[in-house]
């Protein structure tokens with residue numbers, strides 16, 4: 034693994050190693066104080082962020098490294114129309130590692146093709162957010178002691194919630210895991226996640242619109258924000274925004290050992306009255322995010338010492354074609370016109386966009 038675009042770029046063993054390193058960093062921070070001395074991280078954030086950007090930056094600073102940052106699309110040449118490809122081509126000449134967040138799905142796949150240094154996906158549109166998954170997994174590990182035989186409920190915006198997509202794909206590799214997918218009809222899990230990470234693997238799951246009916250059976254409840262910025266219309270957002278609110282009363286229906294996670298920011302999904310409940314883990318989760326990002330930066334810079342080539346990150350059977358169109362308006366290929374159109378076929382012969390994984394249509 035040279036780059037981290039999808040959580041599945043890391044094997045289960047590599048995730049275990051990152052967890053062990055994160056625990057050691059937590060116990061012995063002094064040991065790591067100069068571990069990344071003279072190395073520089075660039076955080077290129079073309080979308081708002083508090084936790085992810087600041088935890089990446091404080092992670093690098095705590096490892097003795099330096100940080101340069103683009104915070105917001107308006108503060109860089111992206112505002113003048115510069116492409117992701119050109120931005121990364123330039124920035125990778127200045128730094129040793131890049132963490133990038135972008136509103137378009139698949140943008141980090143473009144970055145990788147133009148970068149001479151490792152690239153970490155810090156969230157690409159409604160697609161993936163692998164380092165949030167690392168934070169989530171350290172939290173589950175610390176609170177539950179492991180990943181097997183857990184019943185995990187995801188509640189809220191499962192359609193646009195990229196943290197949900199990444200955590201489902203990661204957890205689907207463990208024995209005895211079951212999913213409860215709680216959302217309004219309009220915000221159900223997209224087919225690329227359901228097909229590849231749940232149905233293909235024969236994982237047991239149910240879909241439901243009710244939090245109350247399911248909360249009592251869960252080991253982990255993963256609450257999410259309704260992703261306002263990804264909605265086509267304000268009206269639809271207004272209708273769905275308060276679909277689920279976790280209150281003290283609902284927590285009374287949950288098991289004694291049910292833990293509550295949320296990637297944050299919360300808007301109205303969890304009442305502040307739940308914060309003091311020992312089962313509420315979302316603030317501990319943010320600390321775990323910094324520890325895992327420290328472990329990840331260390332590992333990626335260490336690996337990069339070997340002259341491992343930039344492996345391109347795409348599926349093996351990816352091909353260039355002008356016979357197909359990506360049907361996803363949020364895909365990076367919609368705004369970077371010069372990109373080669375890349376696709377792959379699944380076992381049934383259906384064609385998908387290699388950047389965002391949405392089904393393609395024939396021209």
Ligand code: NCD
Nearest residue numbers: 084085156162258296297298
């Ligand atoms: C999440 C994100 O950006 O996807 N936040 C985060 O990184 N901690 C969740 C969200 O914005 O709702």
